[in-house]
Amino acid sequence: MHVMKEEQAALLLKKLQVEKNQLPAIRSNDPVIHTLNAAIGDIVAIERKDETGKYLAYRVVVGV
Numbered sequence: 001m002h003v004m005k006e007e008q009a010a011l012l013l014k015k016l017q018v019e020k021n022q023l024p025a026i027r028s029n030d031p032v033i034h035t036l037n038a039a040i041g042d043i044v045a046i047e048r049k050d051e052t053g054k055y056l057a058y059r060v061v062v063g064v
Contacts, residue, residue, distance in 0.1 A: 001046050003036050004058075009043040012058065026059035033061055 004012065013020060020043065026033060028040050038044055038061045046057045 004043045023060040025062040
């Protein structure tokens with residue numbers, strides 16, 4: 001899990017053809033967000049694993 005740099009986030013949004021506010025949200029008071037030192041508006045990339053392999057999920061940090 002990591003906070004995406006602005007350039008990475010811009011490329012992701014362009015690739016997915018979405019606006020930042022269309023991504024699923026994660027609240028700024030989530031303990032993981034404090035650990036990452038993420039700010040409201042940042043996009044967090046989350047690596048997930050399941051029986052088919054690994055994939056990335058993305059969340060935008062929102063206020064409480």
